[in-house]
Amino acid sequence: MKVLPLDKLREALNIMANDAEVYVPMLRDDISGYFQWADNPADELALDLLNTYLSPKNVVIPQTEPMYKFKTSKQDVEITEVQVREGARIIFGIKACDLKALENLDMAFLTMGFEDEYYKARRQDLTIIAQACYKPGPACFCEGMGADRINPAADVLIHELENQDYAWEAKTSRGEELTAKIAALMEERDVTLPQAEPQSRKVDMTGVSEKLAEMFEHPVWDDLSSRCMNCGICTYVCPSCYCFDIQVSNRGEAGNRFRCWDSCMYREYTMMAGGHNPRDYKKERYRNRFLHKLQFFNERYGANLCTGCGRCVILCPNGVNIIEVIEKVKEVKLDA
Amino acid sequence: MMKSFLQYLGIEPERYQMAWISGSEGQKFADVMTHVVDEVKKVGPNRKLREEHE
Amino acid sequence: MHDHNHECSCKDHGQTNPLVPTMVKVQKIVDETSDVKTFYVVGENGIPFKVMPGQLAMVSHVAIGEGMFSVSWQDDDHLQFAIKRVGLLTDALHEIEVGQTLGVRGPYGNGFPVEECKGKDMLFIGGGIGLAPLRSFIKYCFKHREDYGKIQIIYGARSYDDLCFKRELFEEWPQVPNCEVYTTIDNAEDQWAGNVGFCPAYLEEINPSPQGRIAVTCGPPIMIKFVLQALEKMGYTDEQVITTLEMRMKCGIGKCGRCNIGSEYICLDGPVFNLAQLKKLPPEW
Amino acid sequence: MNDFTNKAREIAKRLLADGTVSVVLGWEKGDEPYASAPTAITELAEVDRLIIDEYCIHEIAALLTDYRDGTDKVAIFAKGCDVRGIIRMIQDRVIPRERLHIIGINCPGMKDPNEYARAASGFGKAPAAEIAAKCQVCQNPNPFIYDEIIGDLQKVEPSNERFASVEEIEKMTPDERYNFFAQELSKCIRCYACRNACVACNCRTCIFDESKPQWVGRSTDTVNNMLYHIIRATHVAGRCVECGECERVCPVGIPLMLLNRKLVKDVDELFGPYQAGLSLEDDAIPPLSRYRVDDPDEFM
Numbered sequence: 001m002k003v004l005p006l007d008k009l010r011e012a013l014n015i016m017a018n019d020a021e022v023y024v025p026m027l028r029d030d031i032s033g034y035f036q037w038a039d040n041p042a043d044e045l046a047l048d049l050l051n052t053y054l055s056p057k058n059v060v061i062p063q064t065e066p067m068y069k070f071k072t073s074k075q076d077v078e079i080t081e082v083q084v085r086e087g088a089r090i091i092f093g094i095k096a097c098d099l100k101a102l103e104n105l106d107m108a109f110l111t112m113g114f115e116d117e118y119y120k121a122r123r124q125d126l127t128i129i130a131q132a133c134y135k136p137g138p139a140c141f142c143e144g145m146g147a148d149r150i151n152p153a154a155d156v157l158i159h160e161l162e163n164q165d166y167a168w169e170a171k172t173s174r175g176e177e178l179t180a181k182i183a184a185l186m187e188e189r190d191v192t193l194p195q196a197e198p199q200s201r202k203v204d205m206t207g208v209s210e211k212l213a214e215m216f217e218h219p220v221w222d223d224l225s226s227r228c229m230n231c232g233i234c235t236y237v238c239p240s241c242y243c244f245d246i247q248v249s250n251r252g253e254a255g256n257r258f259r260c261w262d263s264c265m266y267r268e269y270t271m272m273a274g275g276h277n278p279r280d281y282k283k284e285r286y287r288n289r290f291l292h293k294l295q296f297f298n299e300r301y302g303a304n305l306c307t308g309c310g311r312c313v314i315l316c317p318n319g320v321n322i323i324e325v326i327e328k329v330k331e332v333k334l335d336a
Numbered sequence: 337m338m339k340s341f342l343q344y345l346g347i348e349p350e351r352y353q354m355a356w357i358s359g360s361e362g363q364k365f366a367d368v369m370t371h372v373v374d375e376v377k378k379v380g381p382n383r384k385l386r387e388e389h390e
Numbered sequence: 391m392h393d394h395n396h397e398c399s400c401k402d403h404g405q406t407n408p409l410v411p412t413m414v415k416v417q418k419i420v421d422e423t424s425d426v427k428t429f430y431v432v433g434e435n436g437i438p439f440k441v442m443p444g445q446l447a448m449v450s451h452v453a454i455g456e457g458m459f460s461v462s463w464q465d466d467d468h469l470q471f472a473i474k475r476v477g478l479l480t481d482a483l484h485e486i487e488v489g490q491t492l493g494v495r496g497p498y499g500n501g502f503p504v505e506e507c508k509g510k511d512m513l514f515i516g517g518g519i520g521l522a523p524l525r526s527f528i529k530y531c532f533k534h535r536e537d538y539g540k541i542q543i544i545y546g547a548r549s550y551d552d553l554c555f556k557r558e559l560f561e562e563w564p565q566v567p568n569c570e571v572y573t574t575i576d577n578a579e580d581q582w583a584g585n586v587g588f589c590p591a592y593l594e595e596i597n598p599s600p601q602g603r604i605a606v607t608c609g610p611p612i613m614i615k616f617v618l619q620a621l622e623k624m625g626y627t628d629e630q631v632i633t634t635l636e637m638r639m640k641c642g643i644g645k646c647g648r649c650n651i652g653s654e655y656i657c658l659d660g661p662v663f664n665l666a667q668l669k670k671l672p673p674e675w
Numbered sequence: 676m677n678d679f680t681n682k683a684r685e686i687a688k689r690l691l692a693d694g695t696v697s698v699v700l701g702w703e704k705g706d707e708p709y710a711s712a713p714t715a716i717t718e719l720a721e722v723d724r725l726i727i728d729e730y731c732i733h734e735i736a737a738l739l740t741d742y743r744d745g746t747d748k749v750a751i752f753a754k755g756c757d758v759r760g761i762i763r764m765i766q767d768r769v770i771p772r773e774r775l776h777i778i779g780i781n782c783p784g785m786k787d788p789n790e791y792a793r794a795a796s797g798f799g800k801a802p803a804a805e806i807a808a809k810c811q812v813c814q815n816p817n818p819f820i821y822d823e824i825i826g827d828l829q830k831v832e833p834s835n836e837r838f839a840s841v842e843e844i845e846k847m848t849p850d851e852r853y854n855f856f857a858q859e860l861s862k863c864i865r866c867y868a869c870r871n872a873c874v875a876c877n878c879r880t881c882i883f884d885e886s887k888p889q890w891v892g893r894s895t896d897t898v899n900n901m902l903y904h905i906i907r908a909t910h911v912a913g914r915c916v917e918c919g920e921c922e923r924v925c926p927v928g929i930p931l932m933l934l935n936r937k938l939v940k941d942v943d944e945l946f947g948p949y950q951a952g953l954s955l956e957d958d959a960i961p962p963l964s965r966y967r968v969d970d971p972d973e974f975m
Contacts, residue, residue, distance in 0.1 A: 027799070027800065028862075029862070029927075029928055030799045030800060030801045030928060031799070031862065031926075031927050031928060032798055032799055049797060049798055049799065049800075050796065050797030050798060051797070051798050052798060053793075053798050053799060053926065054864075054927075063864065063895045064893075064894040064895045064896065067409060067410065068410050070452045070453065072452065072453050075486075075487070075489045075490045075491055076491050077413060077452045077453070077491040077492075077493070079410070079411070079413070079452065079493070081407060081410050108645060109645060112644055112658070113643065113644060113658055114408050114643035114644060114645070115408075116408075116409070116643070116645055117406065117407040117408070117409070118409075137795070137796050137797040137798070138707065138795050138796065139792070139795075139796050216652075216672040216673075216674075217672075217673075222717075223714075223715075223717075223721075226713070226714055226715035226738070226741075227712045227713045227714055227715075227738075229737060229738070229868070229871040229872055230871055231866050231867050231868035231870075231871040231872070231924070232864075232865070232866040232867055232868070233866045233868050233924075233926050235866075236864050236865075236866050236926075237926065242645070242647065243646055243647030243648065244640070244641070244645070244646050244647070245640055245646070245893060246409075246456070246640045246641065246646070247455075247892070247893050247894070248452075248453065248454065248455050249387070249892055249894060250453050250454070251387070255453060257452075257456075258894055259409075259646075260893050260894055260895065261895075262640075262646070262647070262648070263866070264647065264648070266867070266884065267884050268884040268885075268886065269638070269648050270637065270638050270648050271638065271884070271886075272636070272637070272638050273457065273476045273477030273478070273479070273480060273887075274474075274476040274477070275476075276610075276611060278611075278637060278651075278674050278675050279674065282741065284674065288650075288674075291652075292647075292650070295653070296650060296652060296653035297653070298653075299652075299653035300653045310796065311798075313792070314789075314792045314793060314796045314798060315789070315792075315793075315926050317733070317789055317868060317872060317923065317924035317926075318712055318713055318733060318872075319705050319710055319711065319712025319713070319788065320712070321705055321706065321710070321712075323706065324705060324706060337909075337912060337938065337941050337942070337945065337963075337973060338909065339973070340937075340941050340973075341905070341908070341909060341912075341937060341938060341941070342905075343849070344841075344844065344845065344852065344937050345852060345853060345856050345901070345905070346849040346850060346851070346852035346853025346854070346855075346856065347849075347853065348849070356972075384853050384857075385898055385901060385902070386898060387896065387898045387899075477886070477887055478886055478887040478888070478889075481887075
């Protein structure tokens, strides 16, 4: 099997970065995320981490993104669309959970009537180098959400070997092309792939979506939501959450319309200009978040909007835990 | 307090000024404004807390 | 591997990016009430896009913001939006003058089932600015008068001043053959000789029989809820009752997330629902 | 701390059973040893979910805003820092003292469950501290206003370090300071956790949720992030109880207490020594929340 030695990794990334935006897990001030590779000496590669606190969704949906610019003079307005930079993008080291989340984003942005042009521009020439995940962490539950963590569908699949070199498998023609560019750095070697350790968190989603459909007005939501403080951490670190806001930035006679991530946890999210807010209380917002993840998205697209990456479980400051929510929902006894 | 806080954040304190001016103190208003403009001119163009728009 | 079944309809709109508006000019502004104005807009080549009654469009005062409005009428050469002043954007819209350039994008949503209603008697129940979306259907019925039976319009507002489209309401529509217009206001006023009271109560008083009739209602959420109850009490089946809902919207194309009621998006699957559909959704609107 | 838990359940049962309160705010256990989380118990049968262990770090008084519109009585388990938060809530008229039954906890210092979750997660490299940083410098582990109390009085090591980190920043040049804060605040993802976790951020309608006018742009660039944090910090000036919760909940590790403590220090210097949330007496209202003829002009 082809092997990319760890000490050749930076060089490989540099070659890839010659004609593509390359996004790599990095650590900055103990905050890990997928950042664009520029071979800064200060950039600490974080491929040894299980995953990153910040999800890789910024590769396809930047948190803030200009849509079009405008110029006004008296009554006239002129607008110019902001074009997303065309060209190749590469995401390196993405795990099965986040890859499955990317499939969710594809469904949300590219199907059901309209295609989102900004998303499409970033997504269409994206090469995916996924890393097999042999050693899950205590918050991981991707298997329960249907991910194949050892063999996710990607252009290239890499496996971290015992000596930290990467076994390298090109899976698609796009992957072959990329591999050819860095072939000189690779060695052909017999390798033993690591043993997969079991995932300790088991989640069985059978019947959850259907049961939730009967539970909209169940009192369990009062209890579950009581600890939530309605901040947006869970939605912003989630690799699947995709809701956005459209806003304007205006400096006198010119400005731009941009979109930015938004969170269903915020009161302002559904607040209408006249003052009516269909989700005025935290319980309603909390419920909508979990129903969107586990029921509504399922009904609309046939998948859970949760892929078991565990980020929200790790980062919620008040201990809101989607696995506990699923278990509580299963425990609820519904009247026949 | 605001002035001290902005200074703490590294922003030139001259850019934030306060004065009590009554509605009847027209001359004082003019003087204060002139003073503000003079002070800000002395510090020069603002580079901080500034959105870049091309 | 990501081979999803794309069924993009954005090409039908004559624009490649569905989130970027087309520029239109304001041709005429009509004061409806002290806080409602109707804006007539035209594109460079006439109407910017074709709209069916009940469909929505995003209107953008480009430097201020954009908001989703129901198209209150589409004529051969222009679109009309009746817009109530309630927030930042609508305040700004109320300040503009004829000749202003605005952006519009759309149309969004399903619109009223104009075909299915053919041959039926029509009952429209509107409250306040809620008459704006109904008006597109009402005028559509008038335009295709022979396709629809008797038309009854029950319309209420807080006061006489708050009644929109007064000229049509009091002069034009009552002249249309086989059409009855009932108006009501919430509190008695000196010059007002008509009915005083809320729409749902007035509806029960008039009591149009459900026989061969479709009821269409729009207004503030609380009015809609009581009207739906009243219609049920009067014997209307769930399929005979149609309403159009409002949620906050940003994208209009089912992506940005906020306008969901359950798994339905108002901007795509709505805003028009019949009561049977509505009852399957969570009561969160 | 098992006896804390037993005591807590005993008290909660009594209060719910005799109708003294209709809800009890405390903590319950999640599915990891370190995962303790705030909870609201309303049913007698659920009381045994309550626990008090070494991971109950959350500033639970922030949850009182959920009860502002009711008339029911609320029991709340409160560490020293929580009591300071409760006092702020009472002074800001979120909830009157009469609606509260405060069960004080003399607090030995807590571990941060988030630090432990992160350390266990494999997503970062920072280790978890034995006692959370904010608890190590705590000057108020013992509640001073309560209806009943659990645990023995904790000894307090007096510390002169309160403004040490602020003074370090003050020594820097203006450009160094600007660059430092611009760098830190550029990390902000605008999740508003610092606002929502804060006992001083209890406004019914927050200006950051307002769109008419919109005070701060929602784009996540350094400038709008800085404006957000400048406004947030200034808004809690003199009302911050220095619980450090904003810093604890920040998912990207912004040292927010450097902003808050600077304003605490300035209030101290302008109005004389003051600490928010230490007393319910009339003269303990935050200096910026009341008017006095001799207020210094620089208060603005």
